[in-house]
Amino acid sequence: xxxxxxxxxxxxxxxxxxxxxxxxxxxxxxxxxxxxxxxxxxxxxxxxxxxxxxxxxxxxxxxxxxxxxxxxxxxxxxxxxxxxxxxxxxxxxxxxxxxxxxxxxxxxxxxxxxxxxxxxxxxxxxxxxxxxxxxxxxxxxxxxxxxxxxxxxxxxxxxxxxx
Numbered sequence: 001x002x003x004x005x006x007x008x009x010x011x012x013x014x015x016x017x018x019x020x021x022x023x024x025x026x027x028x029x030x031x032x033x034x035x036x037x038x039x040x041x042x043x044x045x046x047x048x049x050x051x052x053x054x055x056x057x058x059x060x061x062x063x064x065x066x067x068x069x070x071x072x073x074x075x076x077x078x079x080x081x082x083x084x085x086x087x088x089x090x091x092x093x094x095x096x097x098x099x100x101x102x103x104x105x106x107x108x109x110x111x112x113x114x115x116x117x118x119x120x121x122x123x124x125x126x127x128x129x130x131x132x133x134x135x136x137x138x139x140x141x142x143x144x145x146x147x148x149x150x151x152x153x154x155x156x157x158x159x160x161x162x163x
Contacts, residue, residue, distance in 0.1 A: 004067065004069045004071070008066065008069075008071070009064075009066070009069055009070070009071025009072065010071050010072045010104060011066060011071075011072065012072065012094075012095070012097050013065055013072075013074065013091065013094060019041065019065060022041050022065075022066075023040050023041050026040070026041050027040075035084075037059070037061075037078065037086055039061075039063055039076065040076075040088055041065050041066075042063060042064045042065040042066050042067050042068065042069075043063065043064040043067065043068050043069060043070065043071075044061055044062075044063060044076075045061065045062035045063065045064065045070070045073065046061060046062045046108050047059060047060070047061045048060045048061060048062065048075060048108055048109050048110060048111070048122065049075075049109065049110050049111025049118075049120060050111070051111045051112065051113050051118060052113070053113040053118050054116075055081065056079045056080065056081055057079060057080045057081070057083055058077065058078075058079050058111065058118060059077075059078050059079070059080075059086075060075045060076065060077050060078075060092060060093075060111060060120065061075065061076055061078075062074070062075060062076075062106070062107065062108070063075065063076035063091065065091075071105075072095055072104065072105055073095070073105035073106050073107055073125070074091050074092075074093060074094050074095065074105075074106055075091070075092045075093035075106050075109075075120070075122065076088075076090070076091055076092060077089040077090060077091070077092035077146070089146055090146075092120075092142070092146075092147075092148060093106040093120065093122065093140060093148055093150075094106070095125075096150075099126075100124070100126070101124040101126050101136040101138055101153075101154050102122070102124030102125060102126065102136070102138060103125075103126050103127060104125045104126060104127040104133075105124075105125035106122050106123075106124065106125070107122060107123035107124070107125050107135070108122065108123050109121045109122030109123055109138075110122075111142075116144075117141050117142060117143075118141070118142040119139060119140070119141050119142070120139070120140045120141070120142060120148060121137065121138070121139055121155070122137075122138050122139075122140070123135050123136070123137060123138070124136040124137075124138040124154060126158070134158035135158055135159075136154035136156065136157060136158055137154055137155045137156040138150065138151065138154045138155065139151045139154075139155050
């Protein structure tokens with residue numbers, strides 16, 4: 001088995017075409033699930049934010065798009081009306097590039113419907129240039145267009161030594 005480099009595992013999703021090509025190859029596999037939820041590409045990790053809202057079940061899960069490897073985590077969004085048939089809505093939360101509070105991953109959290117919106121609470125995984133990890137509790141609000149608006153500051157700051 002090939003060992004992934006840090007650069008490969010923590011590569012930002014910049015080119016949608018690259019992801020489409022990867023999905024095109026993977027979608028033809030005879031091993032694709034036809035009943036259970038499965039990531040469109042890469043690694044499906046922790047389910048986060050399973051809520052009923054707007055007459056549909058919403059499920060968010062941690063997702064690493066490039067392969068079955070733990071690396072730069074995103075949140076992917078799927079919906080269902082019957083908990084059997086699921087529709088992929090696509091990547092929902094992407095890590096901030098550069099120095100954001102979640103620059104090295106969008107980790108575990110939850111979702112809460114409030115009024116006509118869904119609020120997403122998640123752990124922002126931040127890494128310093130020396131690769132020191134800091135965990136922040138972050139908040140985003142899912143807009144009517146399905147794309148989240150991240151709040152500019154975390155709800156809770158990093159506790160030294162805690163990840």
